[in-house]
Amino acid sequence: MSTRQQGTVLFTGILFLVATTVVIQLWLLTVSMEALLSGAMRTLLPAAAASSVLLFVNAGLLRYVFRFDRQIRSSK
Amino acid sequence: MNDQETCTACKQDKKWRDDFPIEWEGDNYVSRREMVKFLTLGSLFLAVANWLMAFAPRFLRRGSHNRQLLGLSDDLRRNGSALFRYPTAKDLCIAVRTSEGKLVAYSQVCTHLSCAVIYDKTEQSLFCPCHNGRFNLEQGAPIAGPPTRPLPRIRLEESDGRIYVTEREA
Numbered sequence A: 001m002s003t004r005q006q007g008t009v010l011f012t013g014i015l016f017l018v019a020t021t022v023v024i025q026l027w028l029l030t031v032s033m034e035a036l037l038s039g040a041m042r043t044l045l046p047a048a049a050a051s052s053v054l055l056f057v058n059a060g061l062l063r064y065v066f067r068f069d070r071q072i073r074s075s076k
Numbered sequence B: 001m002n003d004q005e006t007c008t009a010c011k012q013d014k015k016w017r018d019d020f021p022i023e024w025e026g027d028n029y030v031s032r033r034e035m036v037k038f039l040t041l042g043s044l045f046l047a048v049a050n051w052l053m054a055f056a057p058r059f060l061r062r063g064s065h066n067r068q069l070l071g072l073s074d075d076l077r078r079n080g081s082a083l084f085r086y087p088t089a090k091d092l093c094i095a096v097r098t099s100e101g102k103l104v105a106y107s108q109v110c111t112h113l114s115c116a117v118i119y120d121k122t123e124q125s126l127f128c129p130c131h132n133g134r135f136n137l138e139q140g141a142p143i144a145g146p147p148t149r150p151l152p153r154i155r156l157e158e159s160d161g162r163i164y165v166t167e168r169e170a
Helices: A003-038 A041-075 B002-012 B014-019 B024-059
Strands: B068-072 B080-085 B092-097 B103-107 B118-120 B125-128 B133-136 B142-144 B153-159 B162-168
Touching: A003 A041, A003 B024, A041 B024, B068 B080, B080 B118, B092 B118, B092 B153, B092 B162, B103 B162
Parallel strands: none
Antiparallel strands: B068 B162, B080 B092, B092 B103, B103 B153, B118 B125, B125 B133, B133 B142, B153 B162
């Protein structure tokens, strides 16, 4: 299997992982909205913090994708 | 052999190469990379939206603090209720004096589908006749039916035989 093919498989895996975290973030947003309307303010900060953690995970994965991409281009 | 030569020639043709820089086998690879980029951008927006929501209560003006006369204390007897409007003429509210003599008031608008709630003397609760929703008198919390959010509380003050409405909580 060539490096590019390996990259495609790897990127598919990363894509699913990122998509899953985005869905979790969407869920957190709806929970926050519900909490805001019902006056349950204690939920808002932990939900925002959790969403930020997921963002950092996504940013880390994206950084990995770009580095991998750069590596392939330089080895070409 | 001829075809191969033609293909080599076409690879050297820079004009179309600039327009289509990605080879066929790398197409999937690039689309996945772009998708990860797009999703991460979406993730950033969602995180920002979550933080905005977390700090929204600090910036939003919640509740009302106008002091308003509701009526005489004697007019609202035990196990009785009175309707009033606060803070504007459009905001319907209900005040209840419980069987123990405690005075409570809530918005009359059901948090399910905005029907008017009424005081149920027998069950000692606020009842929404539209979908059989019920709220307790202690906190206005939903105890039965479809409502999931509590009724906004109205603070009352009793002094010199008069009842005043002082604040509407969010």
